[in-house]
Amino acid sequence: MSFRIVVLAKQVPDTRNVGKDAMKADGTVNRGALPAIFNPEDLHALEQALRIKENRKDVEIILLTMGPPRAADIIREALYRGADKGYLITDRKFAGSDTLATSYVLSLAVKKLEPYHLVIAGRQAIDGDTAQVGPQVGEKLKLPQVTYCEEILDVNKKNITIKRRLERGVETVTSPLPTLITVHSSAASCRPRNAKLLMQYKHARTVSELQEETKDYTEMLSNKPYLRIEEWGVTDLDAKVEQLGISGSPTKVKKIENVVFAAKESVVLSSDDNDIDQLMKDLIESHVIG
């Protein structure tokens, strides 16, 4: 039996780099204009899995992502870096899921991959910053959980030892397997793509993507079945529809306000000596400094 690691990852809009072209004329962000990326902390999670694989021969890394069809991009991204397989969890009925509904779906998908030894996810995604999905998947699977993982120190068939990064220090804990881990941004960054793997997997496609392709993949897929990325929807997961999407989400968005960078009167200064001199005098006189 192989040592199976399930990595949970999310494709997110890159909210960290909102350039000018992503700004609308009214000062709000045009969310559609942001590029879709592999959630940064999920990449840290993948790296922890890849490190285990380096040290053991029997490791199998399976990436799970839930999202729209284009989220297949991050499955390929994971394959290029050393993951063995990926599943895209996608269905229109999943749309509008909050963290509780999302963790329900993910937990069903993880269950399909039994027997697994580890579930690893990033601590949080940069679009929502909730850090809730990891622990909630853990609760639904009745797994122990170790959040804020900075480094996996040791792992054997039965136990894992983990260093956690907390606000005011570090903590080393052991957990029996299987367990769920969420990885903190202070963990090691993910290795880059591997050129060989890139060549091997660049034609990996989901079923929906194959339908869109003009090129005929039939022969390639029969020779290289690993290029087929499976998709799981509501029926594959045997999910209860009332626990999905908006109806399965106890939190509702009442209102969204686009942040407008409102104007406030301010003194504009140049970098001239006179301006800076006067500024420092003002600050000292008003006791802001000094």
Place this chain on the structure above:
Amino acid sequence: MNNIFVYCEIEDGQVADVSLELLTKARKLANEINCKLEAAVVGHKLNGIEKQLFPFGVDMLHIADDQRLAPYTTLPHCEVIVKLFESIKPDVAIFGATSVGRDLAPRVASSLKCGLTADCTSLVFGDHKETKTGKEYKNLLYQIRPAFGGNIIATIINPETRPQMATVREGVMKKEIFNENHKGTVKKIKVDEILHDELFPIKIIERHIEKQKVNIKSSQVIISGGYGVGSKENFDMLFELAEVLGGEVGGSRAAVDAGFVDHARQVGQTGVTVRPKLYIACGISGAVQHTAGMSESAKIIAINNDPKAPINQIADYSIVGNIEDIIPKMIKFYKKNTK
């Protein structure tokens, strides 16, 4: 009952600041809708802990005191809180958005199938009418938080599930004593009826709790740098200015992600919230996720070579130019004018 509840964290026998901040807010909310404020402390050696909590307006304090409950691990704390919620059925439950609260609250919410909103920056009561069903709700908790990297502000509600759960970061709410002489009641949780061996799979081998070396929160002057500072080396100038002015150096998320400055110094929604007397933002464009953590600073100076950077709009002074020119001049003229 349907009261407001706060989970209180303990560090070395002291109630954590974030918990006292939440109690202050929760007390005000409780007064608004005329309900009681309940709280729980879960840990060990908690004798007399109520003396720290009653002045913040706690009416009913639930104490779970057992050697096995400290230091914190997820499952036993979760079990204690879930069982408590099943019995007291709070209307609202608030946790600190700390490594403990963010580990615990989602697990509790999942177990009770309730809604949870992370990192709220504001909590207010309001009404709601469901457009489809026409059903009306009174005094729902509006959980307001930046989302999407701080580019939108979302108001989240949980119409149907209880408790309405939220986490709030340290420093977001103000800590104020409600009444020195306020007295509540203490209720001991029967821990032995709740805890069992299966709740302790995680073993803590070692922990060194170090007081945070950098504590920019307590600094009256903060020199903060963004991605626009350009390099770790350029941050040295910020440290120099901070030293001269007796302040600390902070950074935006972009600067932290780029490795220019360490995470403990991050200001903003996912870092710390600061309210210094003077905040100097260098090469920071001013995304709301950042300004959420510093906009209440008494004086803001923005240094940016882009006159249209959003940060300028909340700044008292905006200096247009390169930080490489301006910061050395600030150091020079500060020294000149104080001698």
